[in-house]
Amino acid sequence: MSSLREYRKKIKTIRSTEQITKAMKMVAAARLRRAQSRILAARPFAFKMRDLLSDLAARILQNEDSNAEELFSTLHPLLRTNQTNRIALLLVTADKGLCGSFNTNLIKKAVEVLKENENKEILFFVVGRKGRDFFKRVGASISGETINIFNNLSYIHAELIGSELIKAYLQNQLAEVVVVYNEFKSVIQQRLVVERLLPIAKPLQISQEQKTDFIYEPKKELLLEGLLPRYVKSQIFRILLESSAAELGARMAAMDSATKNASELIDLLTLKLNRTRQAIITREIAELVGGAEALK
Numbered sequence: 001m002s003s004l005r006e007y008r009k010k011i012k013t014i015r016s017t018e019q020i021t022k023a024m025k026m027v028a029a030a031r032l033r034r035a036q037s038r039i040l041a042a043r044p045f046a047f048k049m050r051d052l053l054s055d056l057a058a059r060i061l062q063n064e065d066s067n068a069e070e071l072f073s074t075l076h077p078l079l080r081t082n083q084t085n086r087i088a089l090l091l092v093t094a095d096k097g098l099c100g101s102f103n104t105n106l107i108k109k110a111v112e113v114l115k116e117n118e119n120k121e122i123l124f125f126v127v128g129r130k131g132r133d134f135f136k137r138v139g140a141s142i143s144g145e146t147i148n149i150f151n152n153l154s155y156i157h158a159e160l161i162g163s164e165l166i167k168a169y170l171q172n173q174l175a176e177v178v179v180v181y182n183e184f185k186s187v188i189q190q191r192l193v194v195e196r197l198l199p200i201a202k203p204l205q206i207s208q209e210q211k212t213d214f215i216y217e218p219k220k221e222l223l224l225e226g227l228l229p230r231y232v233k234s235q236i237f238r239i240l241l242e243s244s245a246a247e248l249g250a251r252m253a254a255m256d257s258a259t260k261n262a263s264e265l266i267d268l269l270t271l272k273l274n275r276t277r278q279a280i281i282t283r284e285i286a287e288l289v290g291g292a293e294a295l296k
Helices: 004-061 068-072 102-116 129-137 155-171 220-295
Strands: 086-092 121-127 144-146 176-186 189-198
Touching (some): 004 176, 004 220, 086 129, 086 155, 086 220, 102 129, 102 176, 102 189, 102 220, 121 129, 155 176, 176 220
Parallel strands (some): 086 176, 121 144
16 A cells, blocks of 8 residues: 555646646647637638639630640649659658647558558658657658748748659659648547649639630740649648647647546545545554553
């Protein structure tokens, strides 16, 4: 049986841990509100950018013959599907732990993607310290890494990562670029996503209502060439914002659960402490009564 001193020491330690987890939950909640507002503002732009490019590419091809779909890949190198055995994988994890299974699930999914493509040459890019550290420990070759950006996340980070991926796609003639990240759904829910970033998907056919053409300045082909790299970077920025908000939501939920567990453990140890103290007092009283009886 543990002594009273041991129980008091354990309770003091757990109470300190409870204060830390409660503070971390409050910090995560405060940062989550800002991250949530940023992702809700970025999503419409990223999706509208995709629709704009799809519409623009379709308008360029609408006057072509039956081989319009084949001509789509010739409009820009980022639209071309290269017939090679090389792909790039971008994994977006967090820089810190204490966020439940957030990082673990991402790393497991990345390992699954690697196993599915084990017969291919893979260029591995990582965002976040946790993913970088794991794959360095297992001896994986990392072509590019970006860490410690989520505390001050801005569009310049997406610019740098996007330029690196576009350069790798064009120079190495990659078949595709795949991204693994967590999409923010709510404070307590994230969705693990495996998404193809490059090449950009073929556009939908223009409907009869949309067939009215416009006068473009500069011409449509130049607009498409200028917008495609910006589209890739805007999608990466959205992905980084999604991952940041999802990480904060996971951390908030994990710290809330840890705080509740600490509180329950303190109650349990306090109960054991009181029972032990009561047993000691009862035993001492019994010893006193026994001693008094012996003196009679």
